[in-house]
Amino acid sequence: MNDILLLLPEFVLLISAFVIFILDLLWKKQPEKAGMFPVLALLGSLAAFAATIFLWMSGGIRLDIIATDSGNQVPMLAVDQFALFFKAYVALTLAFVSVIATDYIRARTPFRGEFYALTIMAGLALMLVASSVNLVMIFLAFEFLSITSYLLTGYLRDDELSIEAALKYFLYGSVASAVMLFGFSLIFGATGSVDLVGIAQGLAKADHTITTFLVFPSLVLIIVGLGFKIALVPFHQWSPEAYQGAPTPITAFLSVGPKAAGFALMARILTIAFPAFAASANVSWIVILSGIAMLTMTFGNVVALWQKDIKRLFAYSSIAQAGYMLIGVVAIAPQYVGGSPEVVGWPQGLNGLLMYLLAYLFTNIGVFAIIIAMENKTGSTAINSYAGLIKRSPYLAVAFLIFLLSLIGIPPTAGFIGKLFVFGAAITQGMFVLAFVAIINSVISVYYYLGISRQMFFTQSDDTSPIAVSGPLNAVVTITLVLVLAMALWAQPFIDWTTNSAQIIASSF
């Protein structure tokens, strides 16, 4: 296959973004045509999704795009099935976000074209992050992602919360980028290589001093940088403000896209560049990450208990959910602490991570579609504005309840399958403490998730006017609802997809 074809999804997004930018200029005098932008964005995302699926079906092997650098071939991007899974994920996210943003953005800002173009650019950055296999490329893609995210967070420039959120995000983000870059430089110093496979080879030859004094600090710094993007505790401080202040469709995007890309990158860097340090005696990223995972879910869940604003609540919820996902990365290693020899084939942790991410995508997009529908009607994001929702819109209330059950992990919802996979992976690895902390956290989370349903079903509200939901939002709620249920009741296709996508990384490990 022609190399350039391998970047088809990226090109599709790039072209859609530029078409929107140009039309935005051309249609400056015809604001009535602005309604076309979300349609264009949706079409572009769907086309990118189709292109990704086409590549996924045709590419069974790892395909590297090679950039020539003074005679040495340095791999920059991998278009393997792992990366393609995340590209499809990103394309889906973009499609959903363009639809749920339609009414929200129309009501709040006249500058609509740029919004969709920037969102697509952020999606493009995510795709690049997911396929990068080279420290330079990783850093560039990450910065690309960060800058577009800052812009989108502060997009409502008359809204002080939005500006504050963007500034905070920017300050934290810059520090995190610098920290990660420093980590990259240390590892480059230790191995003389910037591509992940080269680093692994260099580290295999490195002596004890280097591994102790360079690898450990660089590993920690890289995890800090990634942890910032994913919003792992203690690198999460930006996320509540950013989630609350950002335009709600962007909150949906941030809670799903960058998190997934961060995990993709984390899995790739750790397994390809640092396989020897998964559980070695002096440096073990499995130990570091399991500590972070426990901290993240516990902190996220406990702090969420006190939240009064639904966007902020879902910021903490998404921190907690990242903790569960991290179990998938932690339990990646085959049999590192003497798992039972009779263990039958349980899908590996990475597979669980992908399943969890899929479940989380469907659920969270559904949740934010409902939050936007409510915000459009009531103008409020306070949790008590959901009082009596069952009277005002029975469909939204029931759908929201099912999404909340999915986030808790109660069958028959996607979240249950996700939890089943990651918990199972943890037990396969003999990580009982981690699994135990995770289930305790699932129970804690019940209190705040059901706190929302308590408002919706038990509390009466003075305002009983019905909530009219626009067609596009309704469609997103319905589609995600069907997917959330389908993923539990008819799980096999999803499992096949994630298993095949995870294999390439899992087998190289």
Added chain:
Amino acid sequence: MNIPFILSLIVFLPLLGSIVVMFMPGTKEKEIKNFSIIISLFPFILSILLWTGYDYTQGQYQFVQDYSWIPSLNVRFHMAADGLSIPLIFLTTLLSVLSFWYSSRVIKYRVKEFFALFLMLEMGMLGVFVALDLVLFYFFWEIGLVPMFLLIGIWGQEKDRPQYSAIKFFLYTLVGSVAMLLAFIAIYLQTGTWDVTAIPAMMPFASNPTLAAVAFWAIFIAFAIKVPLFPFHTWLPDAHTAAPTAGSVILAGVLLKLGGYGMIRILIPFFPQTFRYFAVFIAVFGVISMIYGALVSMAQWDLKRLIAYSSVSHMGYFTLGLAAAVYYGDPESQIIALNGAILQMFNHGIITGGFFFLVGVLYERTHTRDLKAFGGLSSRLPKYYAVMMVTAFASLGLPGLAGFISELLVFRGAYATMPAIAIVGIIAIVLTAAYILWKIIQYVFLGEFSPEKWSKIFDVKHWSFGEDMAPFELITMAPLVFGMVLIGVYPSVILRMINHASQIILGSAY
């Protein structure tokens, strides 16, 4: 008669009904009520067909349905019924029909939601009794949680703190079930199957008693919370008191049985030796539940709360019988103890279910449940008095009524395998008689009837059903009273089936 997919029909007809109700316009309350009653009759009729179609010459599991569901995890859609589950399925469908019938007269607001949720709840409960795949079992186990949560929260009485009780119920149950899920996964990782019928032969963790104990307790606690066994019972009085009448009936009548059913269906076959090892310990907690529940009942002044605590006491008999059945002893006594335990579940379902209906009857008239407010009602409500007397005597174990048979079997079995504990347990029978005769019969029905007090508590505003029990209330209670008498005088009608199951379960485990 052989109906294909009979178990699927029983489980999923209520789901279908629930979906239909959701799409019916909320203003057509009468249609919704009638439709729900009719749709709930189908599983009831089918469960009678299960009972009559059960073949005693065949092996344990009948009416089998077994299909692949999630191949890569080896999860199967495996359902079957046996002598243990058929009586419980019958109990569930019967109490559901009665609950729909009763609720259609007393539920006044948010009718559509009530019936949609109740049908969903029925599906979850029935599913647990027929699922033979651990994942499928877990699905149904959790599905029932949400409707019950909403039933308590929405239709509970304001003064009973329904929201608090609803969340408490949900949290308690979920704590247990997530631990159970981990144990299920661990069992699967060891045996490679989720199939309840195949796992016993592979003896999970037989080589490692510590792991076996951990897995056993993870699952046991999940079931013990549901049963509920002391000290995991604290959610129960709140939930039972706050729930609407039909919700309390189903909670006491069926939801508590899910835990007991799980112990017999899963714990005995999977961990026979571990269960036996801890049997005395568990029996002690059973006896504590019996005595503690009875003592706390005696101290209550709220009639509904009193009956809620009596559930703790009565399910303690079940636990004692179960522990005696798995302990060392002659096989005959073990089987008798298990028969007693299973029959106790069934009896508790119809007796306490009946009690909650009767409390509802009184509450609809007076809007109070304070025992001090009543007195002398025997002359004013003679029909009510008669029905309550039968139920109360069945509950305290009067010979000739259902409760006596199961208690007799439990103590007969327990006395043979663990005599000391059984003797201590006898105290509970005395205490039960005390709170039923003293608190319920005396405070509600006996004594001087004072017209002054009468006019104070009997609010004319709520006086919708006439003075004594209305025909629809009598019809609700009729099958339950009939069952109490029938089992009391002719227990073989149900014991034959239970005995068949007990023999197979204990025979293959020990």
